Amino acid sequence: MALVDVKGVSKRFGGLTAVSGVDLTVNAGEVHCLIGPNGAGKSTLFKLIVGLYPPTTGSIFFDSVDITAERPYARVQRGMSIKMQAPSVFKELPVRQNIQVALQERLSGAEREAEEERLLTLLNLAEDSSKLAGALSHGQQQWLEIGMALALQPQLLLLDEPTAGMSPEETHKTGELIKSFNAGGMTVLVVEHDMAFVRQVAQRVTVLHLGKIFARGSLQAILEDEKVAEIYLGKTHAH
């Protein structure tokens, strides 16, 4: 069953068409990766889905409801949760307060405090909970933001390059974290460059190229597709 259905979506910025007539379906319960070379339109498509950009044409459905005209907060209230490309945390607030802001609509009192502790421990941030979020390392800020996104217990977790700036160990741990949440029934849409990470988490993959869908299918099918290797890695690497 489709949780997200993107139908014929295009986005033009003046004379530049960043996304052109894209159809994308993300099924409930899967980890779906959106990949493509630089400038393919991945981040633009991501921002169209979360509502940061209005599409020039086309429609976006979430759980069979047309959300094309809805603002980001309304999409989040429907069950989406978002982690942006650059770490986007409340830098002048303590780490714990960052998590509190994310949790307070869903939980209160002792329940909230228990969930705070659980998330801080899960993200290896318990010892730094009283530090300002801006004082954390880049990788820790990435995890904090993932934690804030998870705190909403979303139906759909949207991650834009969640491992940017992370060490290989941190990247692997993030992959395992995503897989564990997916095992609990959460649908995940990931925009990612790192193919090792994609191999670790993806069940289905969509390849964007020059703003259009270039290929889609299972992880194995995409990995074996020579044309994908050609556009993604360059001809010399493909042969």
Added chain:
Amino acid sequence: MLKLLDGPQTLGRGRIFWSCFLAVLACALIYPLFADSYDVGNFAYFLIWIFMALGLCLMWGYGGMLSFGQTFFFGIAGYGYGVLAINMGGGTTTIAALVLSVVVAMIAAGILGYFMIWGGISGIFFGIVTLSTTLVLAFFLGQTAGPEWHIGAARLNGFNGMKGMDPLTVGSFDIEGSALYYLMIALIVVVYIALRMLVNSSVGNVIVATRENPQRAEMLGYDVRKYQLLTFVIGSGLAGLSGALYTSWGQFITPSSIGLPAAAMPIVWVAFSGRNDLTATLVGSFLLLFGFQTITVYSQQAALVLMGVLLLATVMLAPQGFVLGMGKLVVDWWSRRRRRDEAPALADTARLQSDET
């Protein structure tokens, strides 16, 4: 509820802070017993402005919205009080006039805020639009000298200002002198406590998060525009409260209370005090108003120049505010001293335990 008095958004917590708070409050309450009535009236006068400073602190320091137009709402409620008090016949109806004039200022804030916030105006442009609105009102009121400019029996009177309204009155008792002073103290305590609870509540969490990163706050499912509007309306309502109290205190109001020099004053008070903390703003604004009032007796120009110098010094030397900076120094010093005192005690305990074993 009381838990909200102490929280991450406010400096000062625990028994020592609240003991100091009660001691200062007790001093304020017994002050009229020892001071002459002129000084008490003067104190009441500059306490009137504290509400506007606290409102701006909420909007600018906590909400990230620098409004240069607090005197717009001050003027609306000030003139509103005059118009209502004159037309409603004075006496006890002045209490209703006070409340209604603040409500009118809040409605004006709701309308202006809606167009600005929903229109995506933020940052420096927020200050420019609010300042422009203030200047428009000041210039408009300045040209209302003719007899045709009246609302009911209330004449606006151009630059000469509106006069003839009753002071706040209950029955036949005029709230003036010491009574007005005690009313100011009571209102300041209520507003200060209420604002502390607001900023330390879950709503306050979102207000501060929106200041830090509005996009992230929206991505957590909050319609940040509603929180910004709420902050703007509350802050403007407090400016309105100052305006209505000012008119009832002096029984007059002129456009100069709204114009550019008046509009700049709350910015100086809050910037100097420390916009990120209510207590720093309360203390700092009180000190500045007291100083300003004292110097004004000798030279108003000198007082204005001092305000300008203080603003420059704040921007260049203590952008987070002098009073807040000193408050943090005291808290740090106190924490270090406690740690130092506790360290030998812990060492003694450890030594005793090792001796026992």
